[in-house]
Amino acid sequence: MDLENQKRVKDASEKYGAENLVVLIGAAEAEAAGLAAETVTAGDPTFAGPLAGVELGLRVYHAVEPEFKDEVDAQTYDDQIGMMEMVLNVDEIIEEMKNIRTEFCKFND
Amino acid sequence: MGKAKVVHYINQFFAGIGGEEKADTKPHILNELPPVSAQLDKALGEEVEIVGTVVCGDSYFNENLDEAKVEVLDMIKSFEPDMVIAGPAFNAGRYGMACGAVVKMVQEELGIKAFTAMYDENPGVDVFKKDAYIVRTKDSAAGMRTAIPAVAKFALKLISGEEILSPAEEGYIERGIRVNAPAEERGSMRAVRMLIQKLKGEEFVTEYPMPAFDRVAPNQPIKDVTKAKIAIVTSGGIVPKGNPDRIESSSASKYGKYDISGFADLTEADHETAHGGYDPVYANLDSDRVIPVDVLREMEKNGEIGELFQYFYTTVGNGTSVANSKQFAAEIAKDLLDNKVDAVILTST
Numbered sequence: 047m048d049l050e051n052q053k054r055v056k057d058a059s060e061k062y063g064a065e066n067l068v069v070l071i072g073a074a075e076a077e078a079a080g081l082a083a084e085t086v087t088a089g090d091p092t093f094a095g096p097l098a099g100v101e102l103g104l105r106v107y108h109a110v111e112p113e114f115k116d117e118v119d120a121q122t123y124d125d126q127i128g129m130m131e132m133v134l135n136v137d138e139i140i141e142e143m144k145n146i147r148t149e150f151c152k153f154n155d
Numbered sequence: 156m157g158k159a160k161v162v163h164y165i166n167q168f169f170a171g172i173g174g175e176e177k178a179d180t181k182p183h184i185l186n187e188l189p190p191v192s193a194q195l196d197k198a199l200g201e202e203v204e205i206v207g208t209v210v211c212g213d214s215y216f217n218e219n220l221d222e223a224k225v226e227v228l229d230m231i232k233s234f235e236p237d238m239v240i241a242g243p244a245f246n247a248g249r250y251g252m253a254c255g256a257v258v259k260m261v262q263e264e265l266g267i268k269a270f271t272a273m274y275d276e277n278p279g280v281d282v283f284k285k286d287a288y289i290v291r292t293k294d295s296a297a298g299m300r301t302a303i304p305a306v307a308k309f310a311l312k313l314i315s316g317e318e319i320l321s322p323a324e325e326g327y328i329e330r331g332i333r334v335n336a337p338a339e340e341r342g343s344m345r346a347v348r349m350l351i352q353k354l355k356g357e358e359f360v361t362e363y364p365m366p367a368f369d370r371v372a373p374n375q376p377i378k379d380v381t382k383a384k385i386a387i388v389t390s391g392g393i394v395p396k397g398n399p400d401r402i403e404s405s406s407a408s409k410y411g412k413y414d415i416s417g418f419a420d421l422t423e424a425d426h427e428t429a430h431g432g433y434d435p436v437y438a439n440l441d442s443d444r445v446i447p448v449d450v451l452r453e454m455e456k457n458g459e460i461g462e463l464f465q466y467f468y469t470t471v472g473n474g475t476s477v478a479n480s481k482q483f484a485a486e487i488a489k490d491l492l493d494n495k496v497d498a499v500i501l502t503s504t
Binding site for chain 1: 169193299300303
């Protein structure tokens, strides 16, 4: 996750409180999604950005995960994300995201 | 004895200053340890302390080598350290070159211990592995979590003055140094066993790995360049505007072949670079700076070369694996031969 976005997430968590934030990720690969998710939970794994050593433990989901998909209008989801959902390796992304949440998320609900 | 003092050398990215756009950052001492140094300091435990971090932009270091080396050395010296750790640089080429140069210089000029850490394919490895210990890391900064404990472990061993064992035991990259060691069995026994294992198709570990020399024999010179068909091949990432084949800005998985028969001059309107490893502004303004189509057209017109081949081949060299590069090169070379191209101009960034 680039330095600017790390700063935005950090600022938002200070302003609204980590417990009131959900990070939604749209990366196209499981590895990239996992790195972004790790950054907003366990801290920047590269130790270069504002979230280095900052364990926010935020709730984090990928746009293809059921937790997000079931919350939004099915027609809109299909229009906006349906196409990408077909070409992405959804199972791999979900598994990666679950692993990160289990290990690092501080809000287990 | 007090704590052992370590100075950490890093680039602009790990200092949190910025990416490629800040690669011209001049050498300076950070007032506060950046997160990567703080993390390493924690991993080093109670007996060893990082007393300061020196940062330098990768472009600045490599483009102003002589001045940068003096400046960085003076800053390191000001801490009177017992050891210097540079990196880890992972697969970042210019960062790896800088880390290798810093380590070599510190050892030679200050006479203190120093080492760095990188990925096997970092160009810094080939250049500096003979001069320095280079702890093996993964290819991207995402491997920092595993790199830090490995670097810390090696640092503690090196500073303790204990004997550094083999690369496999200590986790550093082979330096091409042979060491005498007693063996249980005599050589003939071991050799015959290996031979039998090889004949059976079983796995075995050689005691003397052959170095892989990647030497290319030069071709015969061009007899008459005024009749030669010349092609351009580049790793500088020049592509038609919009990057139609989506060549990746780093770690490229493909190359492109594009028609330049209609171009006497590349401009901002029609070409740009896909490369993510250098400041793209000047290449985007005028791609002739990376692949000199304008000059070659002139030479073609003046009869100084035979002709410029209709297509150019392009990829992004930034972090692209050696294996991918070899595969691209084999395919491109075959295509060049099929099209009776006599000579190639290779340009990088």
